[in-house]
Amino acid sequence: MITRLASLLQPRTWMARWIAQRHPRQNGIATLHRQRIYILPTRYGLLFAVMLLVILLGAMNYGSNLAFALCFLLGGLALVGMYHTHDNLLQLKIEILGVSPVFAGETLRFQLRLENPGSRARYGITIESPEGQWAAYRVPPRQAIRAELKIPTTQRGYLACPRFAISTEYPLALFHAWTWLNLAADGLVYPRPAELIEQPQLSLRERPGQHSQNNHLAGSEDFNGLRKYRSGDAQRHIAWRAVARGRGLFTKEFVDALDTETWLNFNAWPNTDVEERLSRLCAQILATEERGSNYGLRLPTEAIKPDQGITHQNACLKALALFQHGKTRA
């Protein structure tokens, strides 16, 4: 009871709860309605009001009717501006399109789609993250644009898109109209890759009966020729000289005399903290993928068979991100 009273006395807590109640999590496309758009004067607005008051006093004192008129015109302008600021957000449609996974410590960029169903362009539509990062957009009439909501990350796992503000001060910046959006979307955050201390132990294994020249496997040792670039090919294998000559993207194909395969094991560092182990595994996955070797991941809960390629890498990273992670996708 006492804590409740205390929380009532703290306007921030009280406000936060009220905001949370008014803006529950929402699926799909959010349309900004009259009831959920708030508007308050900005600091410019307050300054403007003070200026109007001074003009009014001057007009009264010197009995200048035109100074009165100008004061009233500016007052009317502010009111009309208030209406336009509010109108600038009204009926705007916002949808979260998706978000690419990032490593912890990097910034999640939620892709938003802002649609303006009206016949007037919307200027100065600002997307503001809870951390105060913002960017202003304009949405042409009857069109949609892409916008980004940048959320910094610290931990691996799913990060639910936080409640963020969409606001505008267009046209005169005398008023700030805004609403909070609480859209259902999760960003996947991989563990932060550790500084690589040891190279992953490759268990080199000769494959009997596959020694002939033709049976060389793709590898990193000997240059074998060029082939068309495929998505996911390592950058350092791109034939940059060919690119420079304008022939397009080609990948240098190497072959290893030996087939390499490695298992990346959670239990490799017995006395290390779980998060640190995941970080190291993450770094190893990246390094091995880069080298073009096949690798598998062995966690206490699951094992992923050796393979390579971007899909495999992402699957491994996702397994790391969600390892012993209580929260599942919202």
Added chain:
Amino acid sequence: MDILKLPDKLLLPVILALTLASAPLFVWLPAWLAPLALAIGLYRWRASRMVWREPGKGLRYILAGSIVAGVYASYGTINGREPGATLLVGMAVLKLMETRSRRDAVILLFLSYFCAATTFLFAQSGPLSLYLFVVVLTTTTVLIQITQNSEYLIPWRIALAESGKMVAQALPMMVILFFLFPRLSAPLWGVPNMSNRGYTGLSDIMSPGSVSELIPTQTVAFRVHFPITPAPEKRDLYWRGPVLWQYDGKTWTAGTTPRDQTYTETAARELTSAPVKYEVILEPHGERWLLALDIPIQADYPQTSVLDDSLIARAPITERIRYRATSVTGQRRQAVLPRSTKSQALQLPSHMNPRTLALAKQWASQEPNPQAVIRRALTWFHDQPYHYTLSPPTLGTQGVDDFMFETRKGFCEHYAGAFTYLMRAAGIPARVVTGYQGGERNPFGDYLIIRQSDAHAWTEVWIDGTGWQRVDPTAFIDPSRVDNGLLGFNEHPDRSLNFFDRVRLTWDATNYQWNRWVLGFNSEQQHKTLAKIGLPQLGLREQLLLMVGAMSIVLLILTFGSLWRRNEAAMDPAQRLYMVFCDRLASLGIVHLNHEGPQDFAARASALRPDLAAHIQQFVKIYVRTRYARSRGTNDPDALSVMRATLRSLSSLAWRKRIAPTYAAPPTNTPRTP
């Protein structure tokens, strides 16, 4: 790129807005301000081009200090209208110097608005208002641009259109507030004594003989409108200004000895003619007197006192004002001249002008009464070879004698001065009254224009049992001795109006109406206006409520206007055609029901009107395909034109076979859901 920093390309528009807004103020402000402002503006602009170094903090403090010092040096104070405006412009320019962020620029634009408002404390003419309206438009346009925290500019065309739209929408608010905002009838704090700038026109001293040439200027002194009675004859239009009592042999002055409070004289006076009501719009002249017709008995300008039958304002008139007054003209009665006043009215410098003194004494002894002396003197001016000229010779130390017997050339000041001198010498209390005589009627507006060239001086003599009586000796000079080319003093020669006169007078009439309306709206007018629209006796609270109510209505209209636009916009063309289709069928008695989808509705309609079934089915088929199959979008022009054609033939078919509806659903007003 820092978005909150003011982009260089927006600096020039800000400077432009500030320049436009402050330009008119320089007319009234000290001469050193304009070059300073120009220099700083130029410096800032060059600095932005990286040509010059950005101004440092020290320099800015020095400049701020010197502006304050300059204001103090120019006005001796930093309070009041001119010093305040000088400081405002000075500080705006300094702010410009350190403007780097958008925030600074917004403050500069606010200062632009402020400058525009301040200008209206100095002048309120029509062209100025138009100009400042443009200033508001420009400033708002730049403000819209500046407050976009984005690296992209809004196209200027759109920013201007947006600002124009908003200013237009703000106009009704302005009108409402203007008429309903409660007005005060007195200033909040004392309007300080303004500096005495060189205004042309009347002055409260008169030195006949010290000027060798009087250049009449066509500058307007004031304008007068007689709302009830027609204007009096031109020869009766004596506009009264300051009264001069003291003569030192060279100069007539108002004198310093306190005279009796003259309002008691006014009260004690019997009116001998009907009071005339009129309305004056007085141009600023930097002095305290208000011009009034003949003997004013009442005026509505605040804090006006009456001295020697002239109206005196509390503070110098430094802006155009409007007041209404009531006067009596011609003869009026007053019983007693207080002793102290009488002695002033007989004051003469000792041992001067012996010939004039002798002449007056001679008349006084020969004539039986003062009236006869006055007649004698006027006859003298008429019969002797006196000339009326604006280029009289200068007079010596015995000024009156020189004029009376040697030069005999002069204008109204000479005659009024000499006549008063004569009267006093003959023992008749007399005083000099300065003011204006006559006025030009503007045929394009019901008012008179009185110019500085109509300035005049005459005499008032005290007749026991009658009171002060006006005598204008200048009027008695033989017309043949009035210089050619002079308009004379009481009769403008009639001339036909040429094109330029017409343009000038029309322009003057327009301005006059503007000033009359703009200057005249005060708390009293406000109540009258409210009474006119059927709202008399509104209390302060009711008036405020009415104001807020009216403003809300304007905002509501704005909101509903946009709602309507939005609904229109939200509907795609196919949907709109479907609405028309439903309307057509409704007129045939087949009303679309809320729960019906298009196909159900079509089926029901076809059953009711088999003759139209083919068209109905075709329309709905295309509608459904266009709207829901989304093959080519709802804007598919082919589908839309087919729908339109079907609709047309459906209508014409229904028209040709007007068959009574077999079934009519209950009419419903609820919206249809296609």
